[in-house]
Amino acid sequence: MGVVHGDISGKGANAGFLIDSYKNMLLIRRVEEKIAELYSEREMRCPVHLSIGQEAVAVGVCMNLSKEDTVFSNHRAHSHYIAKGGDINRMLAELYGKAEGCSKGRGGSMHLIDLSANFIGATPIVGGTIPLTAGSALASKFQNKNNVSVAFFGDSAVEEGVFSETVNFSSLHKLNVLFICENNLYSVLTPLKDRQPQREIFKIAQGHDILACQADGNDVLKVCEAAKEALRHIKSGKGPVLIECMTYRWLEHCGPNDDVNLGYRTEEEVIEWKKKDPIKMLKEKMIKEKIIGNDLLEKIELEILDKVNNAVKFAKNSPFPEKESLSKHVYAE
Amino acid sequence: MRKITYGEAIREAIDQSMEDDPSVFVIGEGVPDIKSVFGTTKGLAEKYGNRVMDMPLSENGMSGVCIGAALMGMRPIMVHLRLDFLLLAFDQIVNNAAKWHYMFGGKANVPLVFRAIIGMGWGQGAQHSQNLQAIFAHIPGLKVVMPATPYDAKGLLISSIRDNNPVVFIEHRWLYNTWGHVPEELYAVPIGKAKMVSSGKDLTIVSTSYMTAETLKAINVLEKYGISAEVIDLRTLKPLDDTLIINSIKKTGKLLAIDSGYYTNGFAGEIITRVSEKAFEFLNAAPQRITLPDIPTPSTPALARYYYPRHINIIQKVCEMLGKPSNEVEKLLESERKKDPKHLDVPDESFSGPF
Known part of the structure; x- marks a missing residue:
């Protein structure tokens, strides 16, 4: 749904690739801004965890994936879902609890799925989908497929036992897993320094004898290069890779607002990170390198605005699930 | 009429299911080893190779791995030598396996069998003999099966493997050496019938x-x-x-x-x-x-x-x-x-x- 997948050619990225990355990030940003704008209507009656500020991680990784590659995600899933090509109409309908939502209104924002894009599922138990990703890779091994399974998770997920359990098992069996840790420095209001010792997260993965590195998670090209290298490594049978992407969440943990008033992080810190806005940085780079002009920028904005408005319209017009459907899907046939 | 033990009936159900369906695999601590889970996985590693897997002591993580594999078309049988250890996997079983089908509007399902062995006696004590079937039966989306005879053990395990939902299959150690009539062929005893x-x-x-x-x-x-x-x-x-x-x-x-x-x-x-x-x-x-x-x-x-x-x-x-x-x-x-x-x-x- 409106997402463009490309490829980096050679070391430098070509113009088409940069523009596609920009479009994808902007689509995520505008969808989430729209959610934030409409949230006060109280019609989207579910928690929303917005990823504004973190778009480069999802896009940088997913630009390298093929449709066959599977993605699993967490509570902050909108960016991953959209970047993998998930249908935004159905995503918005899901947030509105509608029958045409991607989970038929049973999931809400925290349970997104689009199997046609191989977005296998997102859930909010921290770390909960990390082992499922390895399971997807194990299935590929049994089925003689060489696709890659990708897990998106935050910095606090590595504190959960399932993270280490999964990296250990994936390393042991050299599974095709790409672990993407979005390190946004906070778990709800608790800073990383109050939760983990002063060591980089990617080093935990190195302890399980897998390739792991850190990348600037606000630079889509850096994420992209790291992901491309990782996928080459994984597909050549050398085992899983972890990329720790350093990034920052602009808004509150859950909900549409700023949260500087809460005092757990400083306004200066937020301002500093906003200067590293992944979308603005890419836009400036493209303008500077004369890859894009105002006309095209405006055209992209309008196209995306159109998509977002249509998605909201689709969602609002979609019917609610019928009473009779309540007990459907407890068990599969 | 052929008579075999409850334990042998379970082994035969797995063996025949694996022969019948290449998406079935077995995983658990000690599954391929010499003791082969009280003999219930005996000879399977030799016959089916890497579809019979040992696993690290990561009950929760490995349950998640099985759920992920099930979502992508496999039919895992996960074995826990003691139900007590399965409690370490309660998160994955309850939050993911049991709920996946419902919370994603029926878009995907988790065909997965958790073999959980319970028991009593011989000083096993507080952490090696708990009979916690009621806890699992409380969870929407799970099926809980507890056969009493060799005939039902085989037929219900085959049904559990074929079922498109997560099934907690509870076996009592004191039944393993009981004998009963068990047909040689692959047969199913329906889940949900007393x-x-x-x-x-x-x-x-x-x-x-x-x-x-x-x-x-x-x-x-x-x-x-x-x-x-x-x-x-x-x-x-x-x-x-x-x-x-x-x-x-x-x-x-x-x-x-x-x-x-x-x-x-x-x-x-x-x-x-x-x-x-x-x-x-x-x-x-x-x-x-x-x-x-x-x-x-x-x-x-x-x-x-x-x-x-x-x-x-x-x-x-x-x-x-x-x-x-x-x-x-x-x-x-x-x-x-x-x-x-x-x-x-x-x-x-x-x-x-x-x-």
């Missing part, structure tokens, strides 16, 4: 798994005393088939529910509730239950006699319910106690494991 194992008119006994074996022992004695009990073996705890139970209560008017789990919030309580809701007017006595007490399992054999309910307790309870004169009942119990083996922490004196 079985009448003995018909009678005086009262209805509902039991499951190993407690069905104790119940059958009890009704043999009761029969000689002129009491005719109807025995229903649940086989599946969830989804629960209560039709057979309700119909039986309409006939007998009395219910005794027997479970190897604990007293409070246990499965026996669920049976009593169902009957009270659906057949209250047919009851002519207060329903009763026999369960473990609300006490963790002590290790010493000295206390086993007072801890585990067995056929003697069933005889006593039934006689009480039917208002038999206490002096006669005491005589009956005394003659049964005389037959007691020296030790009650093993199924029989010849039993030397595996535990």
